[in-house]
Amino acid sequence: AVKHRLWPEIEKVTMEQLHYARLGVGGAGGWQLFAEDGDMRMYRREEEADGLVVDPLKACHVVKGVTGHEVCNIFFSPEYRSGWEATLEDMTVVENISNDTLIFLQTHKRIWPATQRDSLFWSHIRRVSDDQDPDAHDLWIVCNHSTELPDYPANTGKCVRLYLSVSLVCQTFIDPPKEGERIKREDITCKITYCSVVNPGGWAPASVLRAVYKREYPKFLKRFTSFCIDQCKDKPIVF
Ligand SMILES: CCCc1ccc(-c2ccc(S(=O)(=O)CCO)cc2)cc1[C@H]1C[C@H]1c1ccccn1
Numbered sequence: 660a661v662k663h664r665l666w667p668e669i670e671k672v673t674m675e676q677l678h679y680a681r682l683g684v685g686g687a688g689g690w691q692l693f694a695e696d697g698d699m700r701m702y703r704r705e706e707e708a709d710g711l712v713v714d715p716l717k718a719c720h721v722v723k724g725v726t727g728h729e730v731c732n733i734f735f736s737p738e739y740r741s742g743w744e745a746t747l748e749d750m751t752v753v754e755n756i757s758n759d760t761l762i763f764l765q766t767h768k769r770i771w772p773a774t775q776r777d778s779l780f781w782s783h784i785r786r787v788s789d790d791q792d793p794d795a796h797d798l799w800i801v802c803n804h805s806t807e808l809p810d811y812p813a814n815t816g817k818c819v820r821l822y823l824s825v826s827l828v829c830q831t832f833i834d835p836p837k838e839g840e841r842i843k844r845e846d847i848t849c850k851i852t853y854c855s856v857v858n859p860g861g862w863a864p865a866s867v868l869r870a871v872y873k874r875e876y877p878k879f880l881k882r883f884t885s886f887c888i889d890q891c892k893d894k895p896i897v898f
Pocket residue numbers: 744746765767768770773776778803821823825855857859863868871872875876879
């Protein structure tokens with residue numbers, strides 16, 4: 660099949676994001692823990708780009724009862740988004756590149772006193788076999804990365820266009836069931852790494868943005884993972 664014009668970028672960014680997600684948060688990386696809730700740890704680095712806060716965020720979470728495939732499917736699929744993305748005012752799939760790659764246009768709820776934001780990004784889901792450790796379980800990754808389309812120019816309407824690069828990387832671990840028994844959901848653990856770098860686009864006070872992120876990101880990941888557990892609990896396991 661003819662590859663889409665964005666394919667080289669999608670391939671490159673997805674593999675870069677996978678590498679970045681696997682890097683630890685210890686050492687000299689400058690990561691500071693800013694939120695903790697049960698098994699969820701949220702880290703950020705304080706960074707600015709031309710006076711704008713672009714703090715990279717990395718969240719690590721461990722969730723029982725769902726597989727990485729199920730979690731990434733829910734994060735990627737448009738039909739579930741309104742169920743977990745509380746900050747969304749509007750969402751449209753503007754391009755259907757393939758069954759594993761979509762382009763979204765999203766309007767986020769206004770965060771006072773900042774101007775309302777919208778985002779235009781490609782979203783790609785992929786299973787990655789772990790080349791280092793072949794008998795480890797597969798990884799699943801969803802990568803969301805801002806893009807430009809002539810039909811959706813930035814900053815022409817009421818919203819300021821934000822620029823994001825986000826990844827959700829999930830690894831599934833299965834406790835072997837007793838001899839001859841089927842795997843049950845309680846035997847499944849999913850290790851989640853969520854990474855995001857967001858440039859808010861236009862002016863937004865650093866103190867306000869940092870307060871928003873500190874408040875919103877822990878809520879966002881807890882709400883998302885709870886939604887996944889609820890969605891999957893009565894359904895057959897998708898490995
Ligand atoms: C001034 C702009 C702040 C701001 C920057 C960024 C985002 C944001 C965009 C996309 C994604 S995602 O992970 O790709 C899931 C698809 O929606 C997550 C977060 C949201 C806000 C706003 C709405 C606030 C917020 C911040 C953090 C988490 C959730 N919402």
